[in-house]
Amino acid sequence: MTDSIRIVGLNKLFSSPDGGTVAAVKDVNLEIGAGKLVTLLGPSGCGKTTLLRMIAGFEEPSSGDIFFGKKRMNEEPPNTRDTAMVFQSYAVFPHLDVFENVAFGLRLRKLPKAEIEERVNRVLEQTGLSGYARRSPNQLSGGQQQRVALARCIVMEPKVLLFDEPLSNLDAKLREQMRVEIRELQQRVGITSIYVTHDQVEAMSISDEIVVMNAGVVEQLGTPHEIYARPASRFVADFIGKANFVPVKILSGDAVDINGVRIGVREMPDLEAGTTVTAVVRPEAIHLAGDKGDFRGTVRRVMFLGNIAEYLVEIEGLGNWLVDSPNPAEAGLFATGDTVFLTPSPSSIHLLR
Numbered sequence: 001m002t003d004s005i006r007i008v009g010l011n012k013l014f015s016s017p018d019g020g021t022v023a024a025v026k027d028v029n030l031e032i033g034a035g036k037l038v039t040l041l042g043p044s045g046c047g048k049t050t051l052l053r054m055i056a057g058f059e060e061p062s063s064g065d066i067f068f069g070k071k072r073m074n075e076e077p078p079n080t081r082d083t084a085m086v087f088q089s090y091a092v093f094p095h096l097d098v099f100e101n102v103a104f105g106l107r108l109r110k111l112p113k114a115e116i117e118e119r120v121n122r123v124l125e126q127t128g129l130s131g132y133a134r135r136s137p138n139q140l141s142g143g144q145q146q147r148v149a150l151a152r153c154i155v156m157e158p159k160v161l162l163f164d165e166p167l168s169n170l171d172a173k174l175r176e177q178m179r180v181e182i183r184e185l186q187q188r189v190g191i192t193s194i195y196v197t198h199d200q201v202e203a204m205s206i207s208d209e210i211v212v213m214n215a216g217v218v219e220q221l222g223t224p225h226e227i228y229a230r231p232a233s234r235f236v237a238d239f240i241g242k243a244n245f246v247p248v249k250i251l252s253g254d255a256v257d258i259n260g261v262r263i264g265v266r267e268m269p270d271l272e273a274g275t276t277v278t279a280v281v282r283p284e285a286i287h288l289a290g291d292k293g294d295f296r297g298t299v300r301r302v303m304f305l306g307n308i309a310e311y312l313v314e315i316e317g318l319g320n321w322l323v324d325s326p327n328p329a330e331a332g333l334f335a336t337g338d339t340v341f342l343t344p345s346p347s348s349i350h351l352l353r
């Protein structure tokens with residue numbers, strides 16, 4: 001049976017070479033439901049690996065508690081926590097074939113031969129490796145080797161699966177394919193999983209929930225949609241996707257003033273009229289036209305990316321805005337120097353407190 005995970009007031013201090021201390025993880029509180037896949041996402045050094053290693057038992061917390069289900073795990077050594085970790089290096093045994101790689105942990109546990117055979121074959125089937133059972137790892141592609149590493153974890157039927165940037169050694173196309181596979185497999189086997197990455201698209205595509213971390217602190221926990229549409233901070237808005245940050249004045253009646261133009265907003269936080277706050281306006285939520293719109297600007301840069309055109313538009317009094325226009329092959333492109341008109345969609349303006 002898989003377990004839920006609860007993390008309460010978790011801290012990790014390391015001593016630094018200059019004699020001081022580094023707070024790698026600061027007062028982290030998290031609840032991860034049984035069977036969910038939650039991603040720890042953040043820039044290099046934000047503490048995600050340290051948090052994962054504390055959950056696995058490789059690192060001891062300075063303070064705080066880790067529970068699997070109702071059981072406190074702090075004093076539990078890694079080998080009895082019933083977790084399995086998929087690393088970025090494939091960690092397969094080169095001298096054993098695929099079947100024996102997957103069977104390895106079960107043989108150590110001295111399970112009956114017939115049970116080993118049955119479990120290994122089932123997992124090879126689940127990971128699409130049935131046809132490769134007798135191949136040696138050096139006859140496999142990087143993606144297939146990573147599948148062997150994953151199969152070796154799943155066959156042990158751990159309570160918790162941990163992924164430490166498992167796809168970072170693969171090329172872009174294969175990474176995309178593997179993240180779909182990992183997600184489908186995780187949902188099929190239903191093991192509570194924690195996945196570490198610094199790749200926001202990867203996090204968005206595989207997670208039930210994302211934990212955005214910055215300098216040891218959890219900035220926001222939410223579904224991919226919540227984090228994108230309602231970022232809790234400027235850091236989150238900037239880290240997940242692209243964003244324009246626009247100073248706005250709150251008006252009465254669910255509207256804001258942007259540079260003298262009244263724009264309706266979908267969600268108005270509890271703020272007094274007259275207050276100035278920062279709004280997040282996503283580039284794809286701005287309509288660009290040649291004749292009319294809310295703001296007049298001048299195209300300063302054009303990038304044709306196939307599915308979208310990405311523009312940098314200078315608006316008088318508001319600075320440069322990023323604007324993504326869909327289907328440019330059909331719609332045609334504006335050129336550098338063109339005068340354009342921008343209309344942000346009211347439903348996509350998110351106000352930061």
Ligand SMILES: Nc1ncnc2c1ncn2[C@@H]1O[C@H](COP(=O)(O)OP(=O)(O)OP(=O)(O)O)[C@@H](O)[C@H]1O
Binds near residue numbers: 023046047
């Ligand atoms: N053993 C250690 N001793 C001292 N400082 C450490 C140790 N391990 C990590 N740190 C520091 O703790 C902070 C968090 O590191 P951590 O490896 O958890 O970050 P990360 O988000 O996983 O980064 P990356 O994506 O680069 O792996 C960093 O400032 C790092 O330098």
